[in-house]
Amino acid sequence: SELSQYNYANSPDILTNEELEKLAKATDGGPIKRPSDGKVVRSVAFVQNVGQNSTEKGQLPYHSGIGDLIAIKQAMYFKELNGDCDTTILFDNLRTPGAPGEDFYRSGQEKMVTFSKGRVTEVVPGPTLQVKFKDLILNDNASMECDLVVLDVGMMPNTGPDPYAQLAVEEAEDEAEKEKARALLANAPPSILNLDYRQGTDLPLLKYGFTDSHFICFPYETRRTGIYAAGPQRRPMDMRQAADDAAGAAMKAIQAAENAGRGMAAHPRAGDLSFPSFRKEGCTQCKRCTVECPFGAINEDEKRYPMFNESRCRRCGTCMGACPVRVISFENYSIDTVGQQIKNVEVPEEFEEKPRILVLACENDAYPALDQAGMNGVEINPWARVIPVRCLGSVSLSWVTDSLNSGYDGIVLLGCSKGDDYQCHFVRGSAMAHERMSKVGDTLKTLNLEPERVKVYEVAITDIERAPKLINDMAETVKQIGLSPFKF
Numbered sequence: 001s002e003l004s005q006y007n008y009a010n011s012p013d014i015l016t017n018e019e020l021e022k023l024a025k026a027t028d029g030g031p032i033k034r035p036s037d038g039k040v041v042r043s044v045a046f047v048q049n050v051g052q053n054s055t056e057k058g059q060l061p062y063h064s065g066i067g068d069l070i071a072i073k074q075a076m077y078f079k080e081l082n083g084d085c086d087t088t089i090l091f092d093n094l095r096t097p098g099a100p101g102e103d104f105y106r107s108g109q110e111k112m113v114t115f116s117k118g119r120v121t122e123v124v125p126g127p128t129l130q131v132k133f134k135d136l137i138l139n140d141n142a143s144m145e146c147d148l149v150v151l152d153v154g155m156m157p158n159t160g161p162d163p164y165a166q167l168a169v170e171e172a173e174d175e176a177e178k179e180k181a182r183a184l185l186a187n188a189p190p191s192i193l194n195l196d197y198r199q200g201t202d203l204p205l206l207k208y209g210f211t212d213s214h215f216i217c218f219p220y221e222t223r224r225t226g227i228y229a230a231g232p233q234r235r236p237m238d239m240r241q242a243a244d245d246a247a248g249a250a251m252k253a254i255q256a257a258e259n260a261g262r263g264m265a266a267h268p269r270a271g272d273l274s275f276p277s278f279r280k281e282g283c284t285q286c287k288r289c290t291v292e293c294p295f296g297a298i299n300e301d302e303k304r305y306p307m308f309n310e311s312r313c314r315r316c317g318t319c320m321g322a323c324p325v326r327v328i329s330f331e332n333y334s335i336d337t338v339g340q341q342i343k344n345v346e347v348p349e350e351f352e353e354k355p356r357i358l359v360l361a362c363e364n365d366a367y368p369a370l371d372q373a374g375m376n377g378v379e380i381n382p383w384a385r386v387i388p389v390r391c392l393g394s395v396s397l398s399w400v401t402d403s404l405n406s407g408y409d410g411i412v413l414l415g416c417s418k419g420d421d422y423q424c425h426f427v428r429g430s431a432m433a434h435e436r437m438s439k440v441g442d443t444l445k446t447l448n449l450e451p452e453r454v455k456v457y458e459v460a461i462t463d464i465e466r467a468p469k470l471i472n473d474m475a476e477t478v479k480q481i482g483l484s485p486f487k488f
């Protein structure tokens, strides 16, 4: 009803592009006929970008990107099957993505498909359909008559309920957000996968309902280890792209199955043989690890102690960073191993008047950016000592507190970007770390230290100039506010 101007519900000759595909297939090589009276179609109008890229209720907030390619392809059906049928594509912005897109557009022109830059205002039903539009070249109102109208309505993923929909209600920052999250929860579709996860039955989703995955480095890897998404489940795409996508996802699945057979982590720490374990005697059953694990790899036993599922675990260490009593560790990565590295850095005495800055850098993006900076000869202040961490999510608040107590003058935490367009290789690790570190202010207050002594930044692998600058900025800050009083 929000698209009532197109009168889709009021004429069988006004179709979506998906319905036209079925209609064309049913002709079995013969001409395409009108659904209303079976007459051979002699003129057709394709109305592009219907209800997409829109802020209106009930419409898609994104553009599917491939609707114009589909329209060109379908216009050619009429040229091939219906002889001299008039085909007009009415568009406001024509998008033909991909290397062959431009050629495809030209082949449409060669076959005499008409491309008209116009925004459709109304489709009037009747024995002959009337399409009213604003001609965007002449800046004038215009109309055309045709036998059939095809609407480019965009693509939506076929998904089950978002397992974190309940969490979104609990974490909403204000009443409006909460209301939105409640509505999503109330209208959740039935489960498709019926997964046995404490966090819910289906795959975690991105904001528009597509499967959540790291869009640059791990596009196929969903947040449920061993399940790979491909095709329009991931993002809108055509059949050819979906076939290539499926091949990529299948390769990833084979790689993960082989690694799992050897007891190794899947991605991104492919080949890692370590896995998290916890000291039961110290555990307070607080559930922080279970809640913060981005991959749902932790369940609870009947006594509410955490139960780690190694084949689901990606070895990010977020649970380790989250545990308030520091009882989670890996054989080769623990609160103690990093704590020892921090302790083993020589912190100059006060009479040496030489500050020391601790940098905890995510091994996935921030550390390689600093490494590249070093190779490029970008200067990094010599006061800094850099320790790589698996993910900023694995950083324990205790490392920060202990460092400040032992006389470090500044601490810089470098992780990947968080939020809707996150680049964290462990999806939520960076966001969790930011949340955790927002409490570092209390620690600084207790120690009577300046808040500027601890900074958390989002860094990309390409930040080869910026990452060193953030460290150098901390050095400047320390110069201004002076050495840590904990040296004295």
Ligand code: SF4
Pocket (backbone or CB within 6 Å): 276, 292, 293, 294, 295, 296, 297, 298, 308, 312, 313, 314, 315, 316, 317, 318, 319, 320
């Ligand atoms: S290491 Fe990461 S994936 Fe594994 S259980 Fe801990 S938080 Fe979950």
Ligand code: SF4
Pocket (backbone or CB within 6 Å): 278, 282, 283, 284, 285, 286, 287, 288, 289, 290, 306, 322, 323, 324, 325, 326, 327, 328
């Ligand atoms: S976070 Fe630590 S204390 Fe809390 S349940 Fe997990 S292991 Fe136990």
